Amino acid sequence: MAVYTDLSDEDLAGLIAAYDLGQPLALKGIAEGVENSNFLLETEAGRFILTIFEKRTKRADLPFFMDVMERLAAKGVPAPRPMRTRAGGLLSDVHGKACAIITFLTGVSPKRPNAAQCRAIGVKLAEMHVALADFPGARANALSIDAWGPLIWPRRALAGELRPGLADAVEADLAVVQKSWPHGLPQGVIHADLFPDNTLFLGDEAKGLIDFYFACTDALAYDLAVCLNAWCFEPRGAFNLTKGQALIGGYEGVRKLSADEREALPLLARGAALRFFATRLADWAETPPGALVRPKDPLEYADKLGFHRSAKGVGDYGG
Amino acid sequence: MAVYTDLSDEDLAGLIAAYDLGQPLALKGIAEGVENSNFLLETEAGRFILTIFEKRTKRADLPFFMDVMERLAAKGVPAPRPMRTRAGGLLSDVHGKACAIITFLTGVSPKRPNAAQCRAIGVKLAEMHVALADFPGARANALSIDAWGPLIWPRRALAGELRPGLADAVEADLAVVQKSWPHGLPQGVIHADLFPDNTLFLGDEAKGLIDFYFACTDALAYDLAVCLNAWCFEPRGAFNLTKGQALIGGYEGVRKLSADEREALPLLARGAALRFFATRLADWAETPPGALVRPKDPLEYADKLGFHRSAKGVGDYGG
Numbered sequence: 001m002a003v004y005t006d007l008s009d010e011d012l013a014g015l016i017a018a019y020d021l022g023q024p025l026a027l028k029g030i031a032e033g034v035e036n037s038n039f040l041l042e043t044e045a046g047r048f049i050l051t052i053f054e055k056r057t058k059r060a061d062l063p064f065f066m067d068v069m070e071r072l073a074a075k076g077v078p079a080p081r082p083m084r085t086r087a088g089g090l091l092s093d094v095h096g097k098a099c100a101i102i103t104f105l106t107g108v109s110p111k112r113p114n115a116a117q118c119r120a121i122g123v124k125l126a127e128m129h130v131a132l133a134d135f136p137g138a139r140a141n142a143l144s145i146d147a148w149g150p151l152i153w154p155r156r157a158l159a160g161e162l163r164p165g166l167a168d169a170v171e172a173d174l175a176v177v178q179k180s181w182p183h184g185l186p187q188g189v190i191h192a193d194l195f196p197d198n199t200l201f202l203g204d205e206a207k208g209l210i211d212f213y214f215a216c217t218d219a220l221a222y223d224l225a226v227c228l229n230a231w232c233f234e235p236r237g238a239f240n241l242t243k244g245q246a247l248i249g250g251y252e253g254v255r256k257l258s259a260d261e262r263e264a265l266p267l268l269a270r271g272a273a274l275r276f277f278a279t280r281l282a283d284w285a286e287t288p289p290g291a292l293v294r295p296k297d298p299l300e301y302a303d304k305l306g307f308h309r310s311a312k313g314v315g316d317y318g319g
Numbered sequence: 320m321a322v323y324t325d326l327s328d329e330d331l332a333g334l335i336a337a338y339d340l341g342q343p344l345a346l347k348g349i350a351e352g353v354e355n356s357n358f359l360l361e362t363e364a365g366r367f368i369l370t371i372f373e374k375r376t377k378r379a380d381l382p383f384f385m386d387v388m389e390r391l392a393a394k395g396v397p398a399p400r401p402m403r404t405r406a407g408g409l410l411s412d413v414h415g416k417a418c419a420i421i422t423f424l425t426g427v428s429p430k431r432p433n434a435a436q437c438r439a440i441g442v443k444l445a446e447m448h449v450a451l452a453d454f455p456g457a458r459a460n461a462l463s464i465d466a467w468g469p470l471i472w473p474r475r476a477l478a479g480e481l482r483p484g485l486a487d488a489v490e491a492d493l494a495v496v497q498k499s500w501p502h503g504l505p506q507g508v509i510h511a512d513l514f515p516d517n518t519l520f521l522g523d524e525a526k527g528l529i530d531f532y533f534a535c536t537d538a539l540a541y542d543l544a545v546c547l548n549a550w551c552f553e554p555r556g557a558f559n560l561t562k563g564q565a566l567i568g569g570y571e572g573v574r575k576l577s578a579d580e581r582e583a584l585p586l587l588a589r590g591a592a593l594r595f596f597a598t599r600l601a602d603w604a605e606t607p608p609g610a611l612v613r614p615k616d617p618l619e620y621a622d623k624l625g626f627h628r629s630a631k632g633v634g635d636y637g638g
Contacts, residue, residue: 008430008431009427009428009429009430009520010430010431012427023521024427025425025426025427025521026423026425026426026427026519027427028349028350028351028359029349029350029351030347030348030349030350030359031347031348031349031350032347032348040347040349040359042425104345106344106345106361107344107345108328108331108343108344108345108346109328110328111327111328111329112327112329200345201328202342202344203342
């Protein structure tokens with residue numbers, strides 16, 4: 001929620017000259033994302049998001065993200081389309097930092113998605129997987145199962161302060177998923193962070209999937225498991241089966257899950273909850289008291305883990 | 320540079336329903352202003368800025384600001400126009416805070432304004448003064464001459480740390496302006512904070528005057544004096560006479576300065592520099608080291624005071 005790199009009208013004019021976008025008409029820093037600086041940019045050619053990549057996004061990963069977005073937009077999946085410079089590049093430089101100009105998508109992020117919105121995002125997620133089926137690029141998932149323990153173990157004490165007994169419970173979850181984590185499932189490019197915040201809706205219609213900066217190569221069903229966590233829970237860890245049915249039903253209307261994927265889904269969902277618990281716990285630990293930006297609550301994912309522990313099979317998720 | 324109040328899609332739908340603006344199409348928090356929460360709002364009726372007023376803006380002052388903007392927009396001065404609710408109000412409430420929806424203006428704020436832009440802003444400033452000549456509302460200038468000393472005195476030590484001898488020099492400035500501050504000059508509604516940041520240009524054409532939340536009733540020539548400080552200096556306190564001539568010339572093309580105003584201008588400019596030195600010093604003192612938002616440098620205004628001390632008359636400003 002900040003703009004880390006200041007961009008003057010002169011910087012902007014220099015940057016825009018490399019593109020075929022006409023003259024700049026407006027530039028506003030937008031409070032979106034915590035990793036990068038984002039600006040709403042209007043030019044004679046339309047409206048765009050200008051992103052300046054700050055240090056937490058690896059430069060070497062940017063071409064992968066850009067190629068994914070470009071491919072999706074070309075195939076009609078509503079992802080932002082990165083603009084190419086006159087020289088054909090998808091990335092530029094400003095103040096020694098990489099930047100990109102992508103199309104602005106209309107829509108509003110749903111705070112409490114309804115079942116119709118869950119179904120719509122299931123459809124879009126599957127369309128995304130299908131559109132990227134023959135995508136040539138690859139990027140390892142830096143936040144996959146091996147990353148969770150090292151984020152959680154050093155913060156056992158904090159977990160215990162947040163809720164007595166939580167550290168032991170979460171380590172038991174870790175042991176379970178590590179023992180049985182499925183490895184032969186269909187792989188492909190996944191979004192890996194498709195929370196409601198990263199989608200844009202007009203009413204119940206999904207108009208945009210945004211923020212592809214966690215996209216990576218992993219099990220497609222894991223992406224669905226992330227969405228089950230992000231879209232289908234009510235407060236205090238209550239799973240909304242109707243929303244789960246809508247999400248999975250929407251997904252399967254486009255891409256059928258295999259028997260292996262269906263069987264693995266509860267474990268993948270438990271793993272996905274651990275992934276977000278782990279990063280939220282780490283962010284919580286690193287945020288000084290009284291900071292302007294309040295980190296997201298790790299306990300939300302501790303609650304969701306409670307449901308995953310009790311789930312008997314894919315039917316409990318609406319599949 | 321922050322969004323302090325979170326606004327969900329449901330909050331937004333409830334708010335927009337009170338206006339005749341159609342359905343919301345997009346909402347982005349923008350990193351603009353340090354006092355309030357601002358969002359770029361797109362609806363079926365166009366693009367707007369939605370401002371939620373945080374505690375530093377007094378509720379009782381808001382109708383004045385709204386009326387000023389509405390009057391200016393109606394008279395063709397490029398200020399944002401506040402939208403009226405179906406019930407006719409210019410203000411609404413969200414999360415117990417006052418908010419307003421004003422038109423979005425295109426343009427980019429100049430970082431280093433050129434002489435043509437200084438002339439253009441002189442013209443717009445005078446047009447604003449003329450358009451508000453019969454404005455019925457009034458608001459005292461809370462940051463007028465009596466406010467500067469109480470901001471500076473308790474921070475003498477800090478001023479001395481910033482630059483040896485600065486505290487004494489500034490107190491001498493204060494004594495000079497307090498002794499001779501002009502009182503019978505033509506009064507009216509002034510913007511009081513018309514920095515380049517608060518203007519929008521396309522090329523050399525001024526397309527927008529924004530951020531009227533310091534507007535008040537005061538000497539019109541004081542507003543010009545603020546602009547001389549904000550628009551016509553080069554780094555390290557060097558006054559650019561060409562820009563001064565352009566700014567004053569642009570202003571006088573629309574509204575002629577009286578002999579009293581011309582004579583008072585150097586003192587008003589010195590006072591305006593003290594006003595910004597005082598608030599910047601206070602902001603500097605209140606910002607913890609390492610804060611995300613770096614306050615503006617008080618020494619920029621210490622440098623400008625150096626020029627004002629040496630100025631012999633209005634001719635030194637280009638008048």
